[in-house]
Amino acid sequence: MNYKDWAEWYDIFYSSSENEEEKYYQEISKNFKDKILEIGVGTGRIAIKLAEIGKDLVGIDSSIEMIAKAEKKIKDKKLSKNISLLNADMLNFELNEKFNLIIIPANTLLLCKNEKEQIKVLKNCAKHLTSEGRIIFNVYYPDDEMINENNKDEFLFNTIHLKNGERYILYGKNNFDIKTQTNEGTQIIEKISNDGNLLFRKNLKVKTRYLYPEDIIKICEKSNLIVSSMKRDFSNLPVDEFTENIIVFAKKITPL
Structure with a gap:
């Protein structure tokens, strides 16, 4: 994936959407206190929406070009005090804090090359999650x-x-x-x-x-996470054969 090219055109592609994803994460974030971690912050599309309702975030991305785009947009909207950006890889980032909410929007987990990498990302997220925290991510349903x-x-x-x-x-x-x-x-x-x-x-x-629902459950279990629920298409409806996007809610497996 050429992130330099994607950074230039990313916002054009998402400007054609109905903003369901942004609105969904906005609503979900209202249920969580303290700072949020976004994996794959990109050009700041979702981080900015959360900051606009008063949320504080840390956003990481492996693309310097994406981070540069996000920084400019955040500065233009005067939201720099709400959003901290880090150029880091989701496979091995290390932060000296834990979060009540970690989000991985926009099919970002699917950019991993294989199951091993997907598990590595989720394990790393679990390491940065509080004991009562949640990881929420969305992936397309493989029709x-x-x-x-x-x-x-x-x-x-x-x-x-x-x-x-x-x-x-x-x-x-x-x-x-x-x-x-x-x-x-x-x-x-x-x-x-x-x-x-x-x-x-x-x-x-x-x-x-891509991941089927049963794959999601499996890789979460291998990452010290348990899936608490899966929803369809940025709603509270359960996943079914008409689903286009799967939204996954996961938490740490409680040790015995």
Whole structure:
């Protein structure tokens, strides 16, 4: 994954969303006191929303380019006193404090190469969690129909209209491997002039290792965590066959 390219275009892709994820984490965070740790803070999309309701956060990200984008946005919104940013890898970060709430939004856990790395991240998070704390993360639901089709064709994701008449057209393309449970995805952005000419086209690669609900339970157990609940699509509804996003609530396994 080329984080330099993603840092430039990340906010364009998420500007087309309905902000369900940001609103969900805002509401959840109201149930927790003290500082929050966000893994994979990116350009600050979610951290800023939490800071706007008075939350204090530490955000880590392995991408210097993402951190730089986040710092500028945070400074512009005068939220620097609420958010501390660290350039650190989620596999091996070390902080001298523990948190009541750790969040891993935006499929970030799926950016790990394999199950071993996913467990390593969760173990590290558990180490930074208070005894009564919670880890909350969300991952896309691996829809069998989508995976089995696997036709590698581009599909329209969204269109963003700009004030000057230009527009961004966003596409996606998948390439699933069911043996390794990975997807070599491509996010495509085209900018179109107000007279319909293509101004540029950019391909952004992202590889994810997807997880089924039973996988989530297994890797949490291997990470000294227990799943207390799983919800669907940023709601309080249980996961079912219509789920697009799984939201996982986990806590430390209480020692006997």
